[in-house]
Amino acid sequence: MAKKQKEFRLREDTRLLKLAYFHPKYLGTWAFVGFLFIACHLPFAAQWQISRTLAFLTYHLAKSRRRIAEVNIDICFPQKSAAERKRLVKEAFHEIMQGYLDSGTAWFRSNKDFADKISVKGKEHYDAAVATGRGVIMAGAHFSILDLAGFLSDLVFPFTVTFRPLDNPLMNAVMMRGRYKFCKACYHKNNVQGFIDGLRRGESLWYGPDQDYGRKHSVFVPFFGRKAATISGLTFLNKEGNAIIMPYSYHRDGKRQHYVLEFYPPLPETGDEVQDADNYNRWLEQVLLKYPAQYLWLHKRFKTQENPADPKPY
DSSP: HHHHHHHOOOOOOOOOOGGGGGGGGGGHHHHHOOOOHTTSSSSSHHHHHHHHHHHHHHHHOOHHHHHHHHHHHHHHHHHHHHHHHHHHHHHHHHHHHHHHHHHHHHSSSOOOGGGGGGGEEOOOHHHHHHTTOOOEEEEEOOOOTTHHHHHHTTTOOOOOEEEEOOSHHHHHHHHHHHHHOOOSSEEEETTTHHHHHHTTTTTTEOOOOOOOOSSTTTTEEEEEEEEEEEEEEEHHHHTTEEEEEEEEEEOOTTSSSSSEEEEEOOOOOOHHHHHHHHHHHHHHHHHHHHHHTOOOOSSSSSOOOOOOOOOOOO
16 A cells, blocks of 8 residues: 555645745646636637637647648548648637636636536436446546536536646645545546546446557557547456446537536446447547547647557647
8 A cells, every 4th residue: 555655646636825836847737727717707708719829829829730630631631632621720729728717717616606517318327327326437538627627527426537746746635635625536547546436336437548649558449530549448347346338428519618518328248358449449430520620639639650660640
C-alpha cells in the first residue's frame, strides 16, 4: 500500500490559497482561471462569440494543432469535399474553444441552474443495467463538452471517473475542486484497484478509450476505415469489475445552451479485446457522423502505426 501511495493520491489537493501558487510563474494560470470564471457567468450568446474569436485566433496561430485536425478529418471524412472538410476543421476549433468555457461553467457554477437545459435519451437502458446489481462502464469519448457533461450528468445519475492529473498543480487543483462537486468519486488513472472495486460495488464509471496512448494496452481496430490503436481497457474492466459496457454520449444541441445526454444499449460482452474495441469504435463512428464537429480532433488519433515501419500521418 505504501508503494501505491507514491503513485497516486486518494484525493487531489484542491487548496487554492497555497503560498506556492502566488509565485509569479502562476500569474498566467490565475489570469486564465479568472477569465473562465467571468466568461462562464456571461449569457451564452456572449460566450459563443468569445469562443468564436478564440477559435479564429487558434486556428490561424496553432498551426501544428490545425494540421492534426486536418489530417484526422481527411482520414475520417474522405467523402466530404475539401471545402466541407476545411469548414469542419474550423467548426471543431470553435467547439473546442467553447468547451474550455464550458469547463468553467462546470467548475464554478451550480448544475441546478441547468436542470431545464438537458434532454435525456435512452435512460431505460441505464436503469435496466443498474437493476442487475452490476457495475456499469459508461463508455464515453472525448467530446467537446467533456467536463460540462459530467456536471450535467450528475443531474441524472451518480457516477465516478478516472483522471490524469494536470502538470500544472494550480490548474489541477481548480479542475479537481470543480469535479469533486459533481462526481461521486474520482480515481487516479494509476488507482486501477480502486475503480475495479467500485465497479464490483455496483458503481457507474465513466471511461473514455478513444485516444491513442501508444502500443501498450492497445489493440488495432478500424476507426473510419483506418486501423487505430484503441485502448483495450473495456475488456479488462468488464472481466475484472464484472461490469456492463454501456456507450454514453453528450452533446450540445445546435448553437444554444441545451444539451443531449444519451444512453445506448449495452455492447456485447465478448471477452475479446479486439472485438470489444471494434464494437466501441463502430458505435463512436455513428455518433460522430451525427455530431462531427463536437469531438477532440486535435488529438493524434492515428499516431501509433500497427506496423512501426509505416510512416506516421502527422
